[in-house]
Amino acid sequence: MxxxxxxxxxxxxxxxxxxxxxxxxxxxxxxxxxxxxxxxxxxxxxxxxxxxxxxxxxxxxxxxxxxxxxxxxxxxxxxxxxxxxxxxxxxxxxxxxxxxxxxxxxxxxxxxxxxxxxxxxxxxxxxxxxxxxxxxxxxxxxxxxxxxxxxxxxxxxxxxxxxxxxxxxxxxxxxxxxxxxxxxxxxxxxxxxxxxxxxxxxxxxxxxxxxxxxxxxxxxxxxxxxxxxxxLGNIYIRRGHMDSALVLMARAAMADIRSSTKETTAMFILAGLLFKEGDVKHASRCIEYAVADASFYGARLRKVQVSAILPIIEGEKVNTVEAQKKLLFVYAAIVTLLLLALVWLAVIIFRQIRKLKAAQEVITAAHARQQEINELLMEANKIKEEYIGYCFQLNSSYIDKMTKFKKTVEQKLIDNKYGEAKFLVNNIDLREEREELFRNFDRIFLKIFPQFVPVFNSFFREEDQIRLKDNELLNTDLRIFALIRIGISDNVKVAQILGYSVNTIYTYKTKIKNKAVIPKDEFEERLMEIKAL
Known part of the structure; x- marks a missing residue:
């Protein structure tokens, strides 16, 4: 009784x-x-x-x-x-x-x-x-x-x-x-x-x-x-009485925790029951705890059993991603804006390429009468070839970089690692990207005009000549006139490329020309006479 x-x-x-x-x-x-x-x-x-x-x-x-x-x-x-x-x-x-x-x-x-x-x-x-x-x-x-x-x-x-x-x-x-x-x-x-x-x-x-x-x-x-x-819970599972089974398995799981038992089955069985009930959040927590217990104890068989329920975690990730669409949209928008910025830069570069092509046509028309114009045309061709390759390489590199970045952000969001995704976005160093662009420009420019720096310095007295720092190919002063040398002489465009205001570019140019030993009205003409390789 x-x-x-x-x-x-x-x-x-x-x-x-x-x-x-x-x-x-x-x-x-x-x-x-x-x-x-x-x-x-x-x-x-x-x-x-x-x-x-x-x-x-x-x-x-x-x-x-x-x-x-x-x-x-x-x-x-x-x-x-x-x-x-x-x-x-x-x-x-x-x-x-x-x-x-x-x-x-x-x-x-x-x-x-x-x-x-x-x-x-x-x-x-x-x-x-x-x-x-x-x-x-x-x-x-x-x-x-x-x-x-x-x-x-x-x-x-x-x-x-x-x-x-x-x-x-x-x-x-x-x-x-x-x-x-x-x-x-x-x-x-x-x-x-x-x-x-x-x-x-x-x-x-x-x-x-x-x-x-x-x-x-x-x-x-x-x-x-x-x-x-x-x-007893396993009996109710076998009979299909899932509510009663869930209660018993929860009690068993809590008893295992209270007795500090790591060799157990209740927690991962409970995870499966919760998943079937649609409670993915609690199921995920239970399966993670069960995996940790099995690993801590060293139970090989339990690890095999637990692995069958691990898809619960993936299910929760999908559910979480669905709930975080708005956040995903924000991050996707940021990546899109970065890609648009690269496209804008590409448009500017291709406009310069079109100008070089037009200059090439003019030089070709006068080739029969003016050898000097012919030399300028050959030089323009050299610049065009180098910079077209440079532009395509640069844009391809940036597009690959942004594609990898976008995939990484998407994977972090799928993995429910929002903090890491936010960290990746916030860790984008636009200043470093611009500096990398300048370094690439310097490298390709000096490849075309290897004598540019010494010839340019010959326009000034020794005390006014530009001294480059260690590992520095060009500085801002040289870069302004390097752009002019390849045909970008408009102050607005120079300012856009270098990231300065128009007034700043004008000030730089005026200050440098004032120090030259040659007349100001001949300065840019002498600059354009610096020969390509």
């Missing part, structure tokens, strides 16, 4: 909590996830205390050290595989030191447990085969048969076929029957293993009954609560 009343209470909770207060349940789950470091700290504190005890007992009796290692194993067995395995090995080494076959078998049982939790089936089978069951006390024998049944059931789930799986299930059931003979009737382990037995046999009604009895126990630890509620 006592168990029946508990089961009725549980049914009321399961059928009412999710439908009436879904947000409250998920809020509790989120708060529990946020508090996970606090619960982990509790386990770490116990681990530290036992490690200190082991250090102090370095020269103590091996029996004492064996017990301390066992306590450390219990702390790590559902927390971290590597450490659990290491302490189980120490237990076995101490048992061999004491020449105690019973403790050696017991240590082998612990090794088999942690190997199975990590998904290492072959190694688990090897250790189970080496255990002398007859040497174990009844409590350890029950643990042995329970572990062996789990081993066969896990193999059946892993193979999941019509040939090997049924045989594994039968062997698992036989081991469960042996364990049940050793458990105290109506204890947690008794009811839970009966539930497993019927569950694996496909008797869902009986499995549900015993799992409900298990959940109804009042003296459960958090870890037992997680095991019982997740097992």
């Amino acid at each position: 006592k168990y029946i009343l508990k089961v009725l209470v549980l049914l009321l909770l399961v059928t009412g909590v999710y439908g009436a207060d879904n947000d409250t349940l998920l809020d509790r789950l989120n708060k529990t996830i946020e508090a996970a470091p606090v619960f982990d700290a509790g386990r770490i504190k116990q681990i530290t205390a036992w490690r200190q005890a082991l250090h102090r007992a370095e020269r103590a009796d091996p029996t004492i050290r064996f017990e301390i290692c066992r306590q450390l194993f219990e702390q790590f067995k559902v927390y971290q595989y590597d450490s659990a395995f290491a302490y189980a090995q120490q237990m076995q080494a101490l048992a061999h030191e004491m020449n105690n076959a019973e403790l050696s078998s017991y240590a082998g049982l612990k090794l088999a447990f942690v190997l199975l939790s990590s998904g290492m089936f072959k190694e688990t089978g090897d250790y189970l085969a080496d255990i002398h069951v007859a040497l174990l006390p009844d409590s350890a024998k029950a643990e042995y048969y329970q572990l062996k049944s789990r081993f066969y059931y896990d193999l059946a789930d892993y193979s999941n076929d019509g040939f090997f799986a049924p045989a594994y299930t039968r062997m698992g059931t036989a081991c469960t029957d042996s364990a049940l003979m050793l458990f105290k009737p109506h204890s947690f382990d008794y009811d839970y293993n009966y539930g497993i037995r019927y569950h694996k046999a496909g008797n869902i009604d009986s499995a549900q009954y015993y799992y409900k009895l298990t959940v109804a126990h009042t003296d459960l630890t958090w870890h037992q609560t997680a095991i019982a509620t997740s097992s």
Whole structure:
């Protein structure tokens, strides 16, 4: 009667909590996830205390050290595989030191447990085969048969076929029957293993009954609560009662966090249920937490299982992108404006190319009579060839650069990395881009007019000559007259290209001409006489 009343209470909770207060349940789950470091700290504190005890007992009796290692194993067995395995090995080494076959078998049982939790089936089978069951006390024998049944059931789930799986299930059931003979009737382990037995046999009604009895126990630890509620939740999933299953899996996940258990399935099963319910936000958080737990513990099998639900994260990304269309439009507009600016620069350059072409036609018409005009035409052709190639190379480079930038921004937005996308946009250094444009211009100009700087300096007294800094090809003064030399003499256009005001360009030109040793009205004529290569 006592168990029946508990089961009725549980049914009321399961059928009412999710439908009436879904947000409250998920809020509790989120708060529990946020508090996970606090619960982990509790386990770490116990681990530290036992490690200190082991250090102090370095020269103590091996029996004492064996017990301390066992306590450390219990702390790590559902927390971290590597450490659990290491302490189980120490237990076995101490048992061999004491020449105690019973403790050696017991240590082998612990090794088999942690190997199975990590998904290492072959190694688990090897250790189970080496255990002398007859040497174990009844409590350890029950643990042995329970572990062996789990081993066969896990193999059946892993193979999941019509040939090997049924045989594994039968062997698992036989081991469960042996364990049940050793458990105290109506204890947690008794009811839970009966539930497993019927569950694996496909008797869902009986499995549900015993799992409900298990959940109804009042003296459960958090870890037992997680095991019982997740097992019952799996029954509801199989029956298609998703609301009830979700409630139970959420309770199991919270219990796992409170017990600082990393070797668990409840959280990633919950993620799948939430995803099916359309709650992608909470599903994403759950799967991320499950992945982190599986990686922390070192559970190979869990990692494989979790990977099947990872598309949930991609689903959330798509949903987030849909919700952030306005922000995407803003960033796309910025990129578009930058591309338009490049097009505008290209238009200016191609206008100059057309002017050079017109000059070429004039020079060609007078070629027969004026050799000097012919030389100017050849020079103009050289400038045109160099600068057409330069223009196409520059524009191609900038278009490629902007295309890559646009793809990068789009990918950051798809990956929900809005801060990084904003950082990329804000990190565009227009000043550096202009400086790069000037450096490219200087390089191509000096390729055409390698003697431009020394010839230009010959127009001035030595103290007034232009001195370039290290790694500087041209400076602003030289660049103004370099543009004039290639035919861009209009102050407005020069100002646009160099990024100065028209008045500033006029001031620069006047100041430089005033320092020249040649007459002002001959200055630009002498400038145009500087020969190309």
